[in-house]
Amino acid sequence: DQQVKQNSPSLSVQEGRISILNCDYTNSMFDYFLWYKKYPAEGPTFLISISSIKDKNEDGRFTVFLNKSAKHLSLHIVPSQPGDSAVYFCAASAYSQGAQKLVFGQGTRLTINP
Amino acid sequence: EAGVVQSPRYKIIEKKQPVAFWCNPISGHNTLYWYLQNLGQGPELLIRYENEEAVDDSQLPKDRFSAERLKGVDSTLKIQPAELGDSAVYLCASSTRQGRTGELFFGEGSRLTVL
Numbered sequence: 001d002q003q004v005k006q007n008s009p010s011l012s013v014q015e016g017r018i019s020i021l022n023c024d025y026t027n028s029m030f031d032y033f034l035w036y037k038k039y040p041a042e043g044p045t046f047l048i049s050i051s052s053i054k055d056k057n058e059d060g061r062f063t064v065f066l067n068k069s070a071k072h073l074s075l076h077i078v079p080s081q082p083g084d085s086a087v088y089f090c091a092a093s094a095y096s097q098g099a100q101k102l103v104f105g106q107g108t109r110l111t112i113n114p
Numbered sequence: 115e116a117g118v119v120q121s122p123r124y125k126i127i128e129k130k131q132p133v134a135f136w137c138n139p140i141s142g143h144n145t146l147y148w149y150l151q152n153l154g155q156g157p158e159l160l161i162r163y164e165n166e167e168a169v170d171d172s173q174l175p176k177d178r179f180s181a182e183r184l185k186g187v188d189s190t191l192k193i194q195p196a197e198l199g200d201s202a203v204y205l206c207a208s209s210t211r212q213g214r215t216g217e218l219f220f221g222e223g224s225r226l227t228v229l
Contacts, residue, residue, distance in 0.1 A: 004156075009154070034216055034217065041222065043118070043220030046217045049216070089157070093216030097169050099145055100209075100216035101162075101170070107156055
């Protein structure tokens with residue numbers, strides 16, 4: 001059972017436009033949601049997170065929106081830049097056995113076209 | 115500050131051979147994770163350590179996989195014998211126990227190819 005789903009394997013966006021990446025989850029016990037970015041041959045790196053008690057968190061060009069009733073979150077990147085081309089993983093976190101346990105989605109490959 | 119270091123970066127072996135991966139977490143990070151990432155998928159947790167104790171190994175296939183973190187710092191993940199389906203990237207990550215948000219710091223991964 002996939003608790004965190006990213007239904008779009010890939011997304012192509014023109015440079016300067018907005019990129020919107022989507023993620024759905026099923027477990028209402030998740031209390032933090034995170035986005036990780038991964039370049040080829042590198043490990044994932046943390047990008048931005050949001051607590052389940054908030055509905056929006058913004059950091060520069062990156063904004064994450066959380067809709068708890070729909071169990072849906074999205075990452076907005078505006079304006080999109082060529083360096084944003086990467087695979088983006090949505091992850092959801094729940095506290096278990098003394099630490100946060102992360103569950104990842106399958107990833108969305110974002111390509112920013114010049 | 116040095117990041118999470120993993121070795122080897124790449125390993126090619128024949129099926130039924132053993133293989134081991136090594137991870138050195140960020141200094142001061144008590145929590146260490148091993149994740150498996152199959153092609154086109156997100157990372158999946160294999161095992162989590164709090165210092166030297168394995169506190170979550172429910173997803174580790176214990177018939178062929180083993181892990182250790184003897185002194186609560188470096189960790190080794192071993193597969194013996196390897197099967198074709200074990201071809202994947204093995205990611206190590208670390209975090210502090212104070213990191214309640216779930217932010218993990220990942221290494222570059224060890225890519226295993228089993229022939």
